[in-house]
Amino acid sequence: MRGFAESPIEKPKTVAEQVANVLREAIASGTLKAGTALRQDELAEEFGFSRMPIRDALRQLEAEGIVSIHPTKGAHVTRMDGAEIGEIYAVRELLECEALRLSIPAISDGKLDEAEQALDQIDAERNVGRWGALNRTFHLLLYHACGNQRLLGLIEAHHNAADRYVRILLSSLDYRTRSQSEHRDLLAACRQRDGRKAVNVLRQHLREGSATLVNAIEDGGMSRRP
Amino acid sequence: MRGFAESPIEKPKTVAEQVANVLREAIASGTLKAGTALRQDELAEEFGFSRMPIRDALRQLEAEGIVSIHPTKGAHVTRMDGAEIGEIYAVRELLECEALRLSIPAISDGKLDEAEQALDQIDAERNVGRWGALNRTFHLLLYHACGNQRLLGLIEAHHNAADRYVRILLSSLDYRTRSQSEHRDLLAACRQRDGRKAVNVLRQHLREGSATLVNAIEDGGMSRRP
DNA sequence: ATTGGGATATAAGTATCCTCGTGTACGAGT
DNA sequence: ACTCGTACACGAGGATACTTATATCCCAAT
Structure with a gap:
């Protein structure tokens, strides 16, 4: 529509975004079931990144309503009735x-x-x-x-x-x-x-x-x- | 409704939440004008906390549409036309x-x-x-x-x-x-x-x-x- | 049986350091 | 004079290691 150089040049992807995408898909597909605890150090190690971007990702998913974060209890896959x-x-x-x-x-x-x-x-x-x-x-x-x-x-x-x-x-x-x-x-x-x-x-x-x-x-x- | 000790006992407030509240009010009141850069280390020093909760607060405000975050450019008060x-x-x-x-x-x-x-x-x-x-x-x-x-x-x-x-x-x-x-x-x-x-x-x-x-x-x- | 510690696990927060993209300013080449 | 390229500074994203605070659970003493 708008471009000549087409799409591939877009804004840089942060680690947080990528992690959020993977988690979002995992939750949508049912790999991570409702109520599952999403422990930050666990995820950090699993993904091979530090806690910082994982927290960012979780925050983002929280805003989307996919994940619930409670202070001191951490993040869980939102359980819906x-x-x-x-x-x-x-x-x-x-x-x-x-x-x-x-x-x-x-x-x-x-x-x-x-x-x-x-x-x-x-x-x-x-x-x-x-x-x-x-x-x-x-x-x-x-x-x-x-x-x-x-x-x-x-x-x-x-x-x-x-x-x-x-x-x-x-x-x-x-x-x-x-x-x-x-x-x-x-x-x-x-x-x-x-x-x-x-x-x-x-x-x-x-x-x-x-x-x-x-x-x-x-x-x-x-x-x-x- | 539910309580005897009324409201004060609720879920603990994180630093991030408080920071978000202060920033939200500052933006709503016009103290922070549209387009203003919100630099994390600046805010961290100003509030007397570390960068982590400030990032959390900014993410939350981003979800609310009040703040825009661009990778490498950081957070700015959302400019609306x-x-x-x-x-x-x-x-x-x-x-x-x-x-x-x-x-x-x-x-x-x-x-x-x-x-x-x-x-x-x-x-x-x-x-x-x-x-x-x-x-x-x-x-x-x-x-x-x-x-x-x-x-x-x-x-x-x-x-x-x-x-x-x-x-x-x-x-x-x-x-x-x-x-x-x-x-x-x-x-x-x-x-x-x-x-x-x-x-x-x-x-x-x-x-x-x-x-x-x-x-x-x-x-x-x-x-x-x- | 109830209470009241610990012990443990995990989140929240702190402090520091590194890397890398971006913008800017200055200087060289035309 | 104008462009271009390089050098440099700044700030965001990220890593790492450490401290603090809050649950929860289990066990021991009453």
């Missing part, structure tokens, strides 16, 4: 519906094509771990033209926060089929530039996701104490 | 209207009385610095019963982010008069439990605030480079 998931989805509904509403009049056909490709990739993808990312990509592409960076940032943050739970949803073939069908409907409404319909489909999509997830967590025992 | 203020207000409108809508059916008369007291205090208060806090208190009291902690958290964060700019607004007698009149209308609608009206008043209130502020910043030169 059904109520919290419900809250996140309520906020997502609010934010994403608004972003979609704003985006639709401005969205380019190119972006819609990209979104469609993301859907096709989801259908084709066999690696469970990739579905979460593709799902997010699809949604964010639709909101991209909303013109409010802060709104987009919040949406992304809430995707991150719920990611590891969403992946539980996506691992069910049944849910994935239903979800994909809703995605196609949503995309169709976007292509027609029918904002009202698109928003309604999205709202329904998120509410179903929320209900399914809250159920799974409540009686699946995801939130049991160890 | 009219567009960013507009974005914040757009998000506030979205979040706060929803919170109010959810809150109204559940809000207690006691909270409404408290909110009214906050308004009276604003009228009585002579200290400019207190208006911001009272203004926030009033708004948050109305949303308190919305039942979504995360939503409340986001609202508070956005108050923080825009605080130092809102204070510019509030320092104008003209705006304050108008704002208070809108606040009274809003409260009245809440007392009648008229959700639609209350939300409309709030929306209008925020839009006026946004427009006034964006104007003030665009031609007031608040966002000039140093």
Whole structure:
């Protein structure tokens, strides 16, 4: 879009950022389960860095709501119950519906094509771990033209926060089929530039996701104490 | 509610938190102006602590959007232009209207009385610095019963982010008069439990605030480079 | 059984040192 | 006079080693 020298030159990556990325993915993928203690010296040794950048990473993840830090008790992977998931989805509904509403009049056909490709990739993808990312990509592409960076940032943050739970949803073939069908409907409404319909489909999509997830967590025992 | 010894026993306060609070207030009050470099060793010496808790504090403020951290360039007080203020207000409108809508059916008369007291205090208060806090208190009291902690958290964060700019607004007698009149209308609608009206008043209130502020910043030169 | 220490583990905080990217200022070459 | 390159200073990121404070758990004395 903007560059001639393309992307590779960006701002330097700090160790803290890299550590945060690894931890974020580990938490999202379920490698680090809810409630796990994240001890700084342990992580420091494991990653081969000092405590300083590890603390920075943990702070960052705390801001994202993925990790909870209590003074003297340290950092733990945030444990979420059904109520919290419900809250996140309520906020997502609010934010994403608004972003979609704003985006639709401005969205380019190119972006819609990209979104469609993301859907096709989801259908084709066999690696469970990739579905979460593709799902997010699809949604964010639709909101991209909303013109409010802060709104987009919040949406992304809430995707991150719920990611590891969403992946539980996506691992069910049944849910994935239903979800994909809703995605196609949503995309169709976007292509027609029918904002009202698109928003309604999205709202329904998120509410179903929320209900399914809250159920799974409540009686699946995801939130049991160890 | 829960205690016998009241509040003082809560979780221990870390140095980082205290530093963050002081810095947040200094930025909100305008003591630290937009663009100011926040050098860690300087702050460390000034506060009489080491760099570690100062870094933690800066990270936290970064998460709140008050401070921007660039690797190798360090931390600076976030500089906002009219567009960013507009974005914040757009998000506030979205979040706060929803919170109010959810809150109204559940809000207690006691909270409404408290909110009214906050308004009276604003009228009585002579200290400019207190208006911001009272203004926030009033708004948050109305949303308190919305039942979504995360939503409340986001609202508070956005108050923080825009605080130092809102204070510019509030320092104008003209705006304050108008704002208070809108606040009274809003409260009245809440007392009648008229959700639609209350939300409309709030929306209008925020839009006026946004427009006034964006104007003030665009031609007031608040966002000039140093 | 209850209380009241220790002992241990871990987070928080301190102090110092090193490396490296960035900006600036000065001097050489044209 | 203008550009370019180098030298140098500064500050952030990071490493390392040490101290302090706060839990928690276990055991011993009452």
